Amino acid sequence: MARRKPPAQHGGARSEDGQAQTTTAPPPLKRGPWTAEEDEVLARFVAREGEGRWRTLPRRAGLLRCGKSCRLRWMNYLRPDIKRGPIAEDEEDLILRLHRVLGNRWSLIAGRLPGRTDNEIKNYWNSHLSKKLIAQGLDPRTHMPLAAAPGKTAAAPGKTTATPAVVPPQPPPMPVLPTSSAAATGCDSPADGGNDDLAATMSLDTDGFEGFGDQLLADYAASRGGFEDVMGCPMVDDDTFTSFLDSLMNDRQLAADRKDVMNDQGGAS
DNA sequence: AACTTAGGCAACCGCTTTAAA
DNA sequence: CTTTAAAGCGGTTGCCTAAGT
Incomplete structure (x- = not known):
């Protein structure tokens, strides 16, 4: 399946990057569904x-x-390694957990689901999982209860009896993401629509939010033998990050980590 | 049976990041 | 160091199809 508006004979020749072209009459590029x-x-x-x-x-x-x-x-x-067919339940669960940790970092999420593409996951999220969370009374962006989201008073669509099942009371921790090429530099760019934006949209205190994630990662990394801290951004290798993710996606571990961090922050600040 | 609406998803767009010159 | 090209990413669009009226 694939549709796109017909060739549209580009209103002004543009390159594939959307930049103006100055070269001579390129052959008209085909658009829309692939044959x-x-x-x-x-x-x-x-x-x-x-x-x-x-x-x-x-x-x-x-x-x-x-x-x-x-x-x-x-x-x-x-790509030959692409997995076809519907998203399995365990994959769905993994996506939910990863999204809670990573936000809309589709490529990173896809990187942890062999055979699945970022586009596929993104589409699945937008058409299935986000609605599922909303139906549970959770904000799909923050995984927080909709009613509790600051600035929002509206309850979930089917509010009355449909109270959320089990709701994590804390914001998702947001570690620095050193994996994959896009995140290789460690610190998240504010312009990439990543964690900073997410933090903002969560209407959370940014310092507290970042502190939470960094603290959690710091605790974890320290337990693994430490890590460098460059420009305030903890740097970890991929293995460490993977383990970190794994631990985050383990609810019991997550709860324990959060409890520790909350205790630390509650007593320190 | 015909029409309308909503969901699903492939493809495109615009922007950022990275690498090379 | 600066500029430019290439690649990658997330957001958005728009068509097809199924479900509903």
Whole structure:
């Protein structure tokens, strides 16, 4: 399935990055749904030449698509390791837990679900899981009870009897994310719509919020033998981060960690 | 049976980050 | 150090289909 507005003959030639083009009359790029033939051409080309150099790939492969489109098609559909079929219950549970920790970091979440793409998870979240949380009276962005969200008085749609099952009373901890290329620099960029935005939308005190996550990560990392602290951002390697995530996604561990942190903060501040 | 509405999802857009020149 | 190109990411769009009226 795939639809997009028809070629639209780009109102002013633009590159795949949306930047103005100055070069001479490029062939009109095809847009919209991919055909089986195009899929085959792309798959065969990538199998032969490997991934990368997406910008020049269409020309080399003989496709009338922009490189971005080729990359997306490959990443989200043609890659051989992509898992097909509905999201399993355990996968759904994992997504929920990861989202509670990571927020809308779809690529990071997808990285922990082998065979699933960020796009797939994002779509699944928006169409299924967010509604599921709302039905449980939880804010899908914060995983906090809707009624308790500051500035919001409205209860869940089906408010009356549908009280949330088990509600974590604290905000999700937000560690620095050193995994994957995008997060390789450690500190989250305020401009990437990541944790800072999330913190803001959670209407939480930012310092307390960050302190909470950092403190939790610090405690954890310390228990693992410590870590560097660069520019105020704890830096951990991928293994540590993975373990950290694992621990966060273990409810009992999470509860214990949170209790410790809350005790620390309650007594210190 | 015909029409309307809502859900699902692939693809595109715009922006940021990273790497190379 | 600055500029530019390439890649990656999250948000959004819009079509198809199923469900509802």
